[in-house]
Amino acid sequence: MEPMSANILVVEDEPAIQELIAVNLRHAGHRVQSAGDAESAMMIIRDALPDLLLLDWMLPGLSGLDFARRLRQDARTRAIPIIMLTARSEERDKVAGLEIGADDYITKPFSPRELNSRIKAVLRRRTPHATEDAVEIAGLRLDPAAHRVFGGGHSITLGPTEFRLLHFLMTHPNRVYTRAQLLDQVWGDHAFLEDRTVDVHVRRLRAALEPTAHDGLIETVRGSGYRLGGE
Amino acid sequence: MEPMSANILVVEDEPAIQELIAVNLRHAGHRVQSAGDAESAMMIIRDALPDLLLLDWMLPGLSGLDFARRLRQDARTRAIPIIMLTARSEERDKVAGLEIGADDYITKPFSPRELNSRIKAVLRRRTPHATEDAVEIAGLRLDPAAHRVFGGGHSITLGPTEFRLLHFLMTHPNRVYTRAQLLDQVWGDHAFLEDRTVDVHVRRLRAALEPTAHDGLIETVRGSGYRLGGE
DNA sequence: GGCGATTGTCACAAAACCGTAACAGAATCG
DNA sequence: CGATTCTGTTACGGTTTTGTGACAATCGCC
Numbered sequence: 001m002e003p004m005s006a007n008i009l010v011v012e013d014e015p016a017i018q019e020l021i022a023v024n025l026r027h028a029g030h031r032v033q034s035a036g037d038a039e040s041a042m043m044i045i046r047d048a049l050p051d052l053l054l055l056d057w058m059l060p061g062l063s064g065l066d067f068a069r070r071l072r073q074d075a076r077t078r079a080i081p082i083i084m085l086t087a088r089s090e091e092r093d094k095v096a097g098l099e100i101g102a103d104d105y106i107t108k109p110f111s112p113r114e115l116n117s118r119i120k121a122v123l124r125r126r127t128p129h130a131t132e133d134a135v136e137i138a139g140l141r142l143d144p145a146a147h148r149v150f151g152g153g154h155s156i157t158l159g160p161t162e163f164r165l166l167h168f169l170m171t172h173p174n175r176v177y178t179r180a181q182l183l184d185q186v187w188g189d190h191a192f193l194e195d196r197t198v199d200v201h202v203r204r205l206r207a208a209l210e211p212t213a214h215d216g217l218i219e220t221v222r223g224s225g226y227r228l229g230g231e
Numbered sequence: 232m233e234p235m236s237a238n239i240l241v242v243e244d245e246p247a248i249q250e251l252i253a254v255n256l257r258h259a260g261h262r263v264q265s266a267g268d269a270e271s272a273m274m275i276i277r278d279a280l281p282d283l284l285l286l287d288w289m290l291p292g293l294s295g296l297d298f299a300r301r302l303r304q305d306a307r308t309r310a311i312p313i314i315m316l317t318a319r320s321e322e323r324d325k326v327a328g329l330e331i332g333a334d335d336y337i338t339k340p341f342s343p344r345e346l347n348s349r350i351k352a353v354l355r356r357r358t359p360h361a362t363e364d365a366v367e368i369a370g371l372r373l374d375p376a377a378h379r380v381f382g383g384g385h386s387i388t389l390g391p392t393e394f395r396l397l398h399f400l401m402t403h404p405n406r407v408y409t410r411a412q413l414l415d416q417v418w419g420d421h422a423f424l425e426d427r428t429v430d431v432h433v434r435r436l437r438a439a440l441e442p443t444a445h446d447g448l449i450e451t452v453r454g455s456g457y458r459l460g461g462e
Numbered sequence: 463g464g465c466g467a468t469t470g471t472c473a474c475a476a477a478a479c480c481g482t483a484a485c486a487g488a489a490t491c492g
Numbered sequence: 493c494g495a496t497t498c499t500g501t502t503a504c505g506g507t508t509t510t511g512t513g514a515c516a517a518t519c520g521c522c
Contacts, residue, residue, distance in 0.1 A: 105277075117423035124411055147407040147452045159509055160454030196469090197511055203470065204510095222468065222519065390498055427480090428500055434481065453479065453508070 005029045006051035006123055011041045011067070012085065013060050017108075021054065024112045025119075038062035045077060052119060055102075057086040068102060081122045085110075135170040137228070140214045142170055151212030161186070162205045169218065169228035178225040202226055237282035237354055238262045242272045242298070243316065244291050252285065252346070259347050260376070269293035269301075276308060283354060288317035312353045366401040368459070371445045373401050382443030392417070393436045400449065400459035409456040433457055 008030045012018040015036070022032045033050065035041035037060050044050075053071070057064040064084065071077040084105035103122045106115060134143040141150040144167060149156040158166065165186050169177075177185070179195040187193060206215040219227045239261045243249040246267075253263045264281065266272035268291050275281075284302070288295045295315060302308040312334045334353045337346060365374040372381040375398060380387040389397065396417050400408075408416070410426040418424060437446040450458045 114423050120411065121415070121423075145407070146405045146458065147455050148405075161510070194512065196513085199469065200471085200511075203472095206470095220469070392499070424499095425501065427502080430480070431482085431500075434483095437481095451480070 009050035
C-alpha cells in the first residue's frame with residue numbers, strides 16, 4: 001500500500017546529498033524532482049506545485065530561508081509543506097527557520113528512516129480527513145470517525161474495502177456509478193483492476209447488510225453499474 | 232475538579248524566579264523544563280512540544296512578545312498554550328500580550344495558587360486530554376492525579392507509555408486512530424518511530440488489562456488502526 | 463421460448479495485515 | 493554503579509482481506 005505517495009521537490013546544492021535523498025525517496029514510492037538552487041526550484045514550482053518541499057538551509061544565491069519566506073508570501077505556494085535541512089552547526093538558525101513557518105526540520109546528518117518518518121508525519125498533518133460526519137440512510141448508519149456501521153442499532157462488521165465502498169455510496173446516493181467509476185473513487189484511479197472485482201465486493205457488502213435487511217439498498221442497474229437508493 | 236499534570240516549559244531569565252516556579256509546578260504534579268532565553272527554549276521545543284509555555288515578558292535578546300509571535304507563525308508550534316509573565320501592570324501591555332495570542336497573563340508578583348489556577352484554566356481550554364480528571368469506561372477507571380488504574384476495583388499496574396496510551400484512548404473513545412496518529416498524540420509529534428511500535432504497546436496494554444477482562448475494550452480496526460470502544 | 467449479454471456466487475491463491483515473542487539498548491532506581 | 497524495569501525494533505507465523513477466474517443464474521430482446 002502506498003497512499004502516502006507524493007511529488008517531492010528537493011532543493012539542495014550538494015549533488016551527492018541531493019542524489020542520496022532522491023534515491024531514498026524514490027525507493028519509498030515518491031516522485032522526486034531536484035533543484036540545485038532557489039531559481040531552478042522556482043521554475044519547477046511554476047509548472048506544477050509539489051506536495052512537499054525539502055529545502056536545504058544553505059543554498060548558493062538566495063538562501064533557503066529567504067526562499068521559504070518568498071514562497072509563504074505567494075498565495076499559490078503558501079500552502080506547500082516545507083521541511084528544512086540544516087547542518088548541526090547552524091543551531092541558531094533553526095529559530096529563524098521555524099519563524100518563517102517550516103513544517104519541520106531535520107539536522108544533518110540524518111538517517112533515511114528519520115527522513116521518511118518526518119515526511120510521512122508532515123503529509124499526514126496537511127491532509128485532514130475528508131469528511132468525518134456520520135451518514136444515515138434508511139436506518140443504516142455509517143460513522144467514519146469511529147469506523148463503524150450500524151443497521152437499525154445492530155453493529156455491522158465490514159472489511160476495509162467494503163467499508164470504503166459503502167461510505168462512498170452513502171455519500172453519493174441516488175446516482176448510478178459504473179464499475180470503472182467505482183474503482184476510481186473507492187480503490188483509487190491508479191489501480192488497474194478488473195471490473196468484476198466490483199461485483200464481488202458489492203456481493204460481500206450486500207451479504208454483510210443482509211442480517212438487517214439493508215442489502216436491498218444497493219441496487220443493480222443493468223448495463224450501467226450500481227446505485228444506492230434513498231427512497 | 233482536580234489539578235492537572237502537564238509538560239510545562241518555563242522561559243524566565245531570573246534564575247531565582249525560574250527555580251521558584253519550577254518547584255511550585257513540580258509540587259503540583261507537572262513535568263517542568265526551564266530555559267533562560269528564547270533560543271534555549273526553542274531548542275527544547277524542537278525536541279518535543281510542551282503542553283504549556285510560561286513565558287516571561289522580559290527576556291535577554293528576543294523578547295517574550297517576539298518569541299510568542301514567532302511561535303504563532305509556525306504551524307508546528309502554533310497551538311501551544313502560552314501564559315505570559317509580566318512585571319508590568321499596565322493595561323496596554325496586557326492587551327498586546329493577548330493580541331499576539333497569549334492565552335492568559337499573570338502579573339508579578341503572583342501566588343502559587345494563582346499560577347496553578349490559571350494553568351488549570353488554560354489547560355482545560357486548550358488540551359482537554361491533559362486534565363487530571365479521572366475517566367471511567369465500562370468499569371475501567373483511570374485516575375491521572377493518582378497515576379492509577381483500576382479494573383473493577385482491582386489495581387492495575389502499567390508502564391508509563393501504556394498509561395499514556397490508555398489515558399489518550401479513554402479520553403478519546405469511540406474513534407479510530409491510525410498508528411501514526413497515536414504516535415503523534417501519545418509519543419509526541421517530533422518522535423520518529425515505527426508504526427509497529429504501537430502494536431507492541433497495545434499488546435502490552437491488553438495484557439495488563441486481561442486479568443479484569445478489560446482487554447477487549449481496545450479494538451483493532453483492520454486497515455485503519457485502533458479504537459477504544461464504549462459502544 | 464431462445465439467445466447473447468450481463469450479473470451473482472463461489473472457491474482459491476496471493477497479498478496485506480496483525481499479534482506475539484525475543485532481544486538489545488536506554489532509562490530508572492536503589 | 494549494578495540491577496531492574498521500560499522501550500523500540502525485528503522476525504515470524506497465523507489470520508483476514510482481496511482480486512480473479514469459472515460457472516450458474518438472470519435479464520432484455522427478438
